[in-house]
């Protein structure tokens with residue numbers, strides 16, 4: 587397995603719209619395993635392929651404390667939404683930034699697993715928020731885009747400055 591490089595906002599590549607996965611082969615399963623390793627290493631609870639510069643509709647997630655509930659969503663689609671909830675979100679592509687985002691409280695998602703088998707999942711709480719956040723990534727959207735222009739500007743300046751300091 588290998589650790590993948592996570593793109594950081596405002597990298598333009600984060601705005602790429604991912605295309606559907608069509609082939610379920612070893613290459614895909616290796617990509618999934620590498621994404622899990624990268625996510626766990628970075629102490630994240632979700633990672634979309636877009637964030638590691640792989641522009642296919644693929645998400646890995648594990649919201650459990652003990653890292654024992656790995657979930658894979660290939661070509662995920664939200665088929666039902668209900669209610670509204672506000673949660674302070676963060677993102678591995680926007681390190682150190684947390685802010686409130688309003689999303690649906692409950693979702694029903696339809697997706698394929700790592701072998702291409704279809705499943706449906708009804709989610710609420712953190713899992714529902716995470717699913718919506720990660721599917722946004724596949725559509726080229728980062729959570730800070732829900733914030734005001736002024737906040738987005740401040741975040742861009744902050745992250746660019748930090749990137750320069752890390753060079």
Ligand code: NI
Nearest residue numbers: 676677678679
């Ligand atoms: Ni994210």
